[in-house]
Amino acid sequence: LYTRVKADYIRVDADELTYPMHVILRFEIEEALINGQLSVDDIPQVWDAKMMEYLGVDTRGNFKNGCMQDIHWTDGAFGYFPTYTLGAMYAAQYAHFLKRQFPDFGHKIESGQFDDVFAWLRENIWSKGSLLTTDELVRQATGESLNPEYYLEHLRSRYL
Numbered sequence: 001l002y003t004r005v006k007a008d009y010i011r012v013d014a015d016e017l018t019y020p021m022h023v024i025l026r027f028e029i030e031e032a033l034i035n036g037q038l039s040v041d042d043i044p045q046v047w048d049a050k051m052m053e054y055l056g057v058d059t060r061g062n063f064k065n066g067c068m069q070d071i072h073w074t075d076g077a078f079g080y081f082p083t084y085t086l087g088a089m090y091a092a093q094y095a096h097f098l099k100r101q102f103p104d105f106g107h108k109i110e111s112g113q114f115d116d117v118f119a120w121l122r123e124n125i126w127s128k129g130s131l132l133t134t135d136e137l138v139r140q141a142t143g144e145s146l147n148p149e150y151y152l153e154h155l156r157s158r159y160l
Helices: 019-035 040-055 082-101 106-111 114-122 134-142 148-159
Strands: none
Touching: 019 040, 019 082, 082 106, 082 114, 082 134, 082 148, 106 114
8 A cells, every 4th residue: 555645746646644735725725716815816826835834845936736737727616626535534434334344344455355345335325326415325324424533543544
C-alpha cells in the first residue's frame, strides 16, 4: 500500500492525508467567491496563501500547478470538490462495518475476493438507489449518520 505522505501542488496526485487539505482550500475559495467576499482577480493570491498555510507549498506565479490546475471552475462545477472527501469518509464508515461483519475482510480484499463486499453493497447501498436520502442510506447501512471518526480511524491505522 502507498503510505508515503508528501505535500505537493496537484490535488489528483495527493496522498490520502494531504488530499483533504486540497479540497478544503478549494471549498473555502468557492465559498468566499459565492458569498461575494472574494473577487476572481484575488484567487491566485488567496490560493498561494492557503497552499502555503495548509501544505507548505509555494505556488506564487505558478498558475498551472496553482489555481488553474482543475477544470471544475472553468466548467462551472462549483461545490463539487467536497464530494471527493465525503466519498472517502463514507467509504471508511462502510469499511468499518464490513470489517465487523466479515472478520476476514482485509484478507479477502488483498486476495481479490470481493463477493461478500459486493453482496453487502448490493443489499445495503446499491439496491436503495435514489429511494433514500444520503443520511437515511448511511443510517440504514451502518446504524448512524456519517461519522468522521471512522475516516480518522482509517487514517490513523494506515499512517500512524
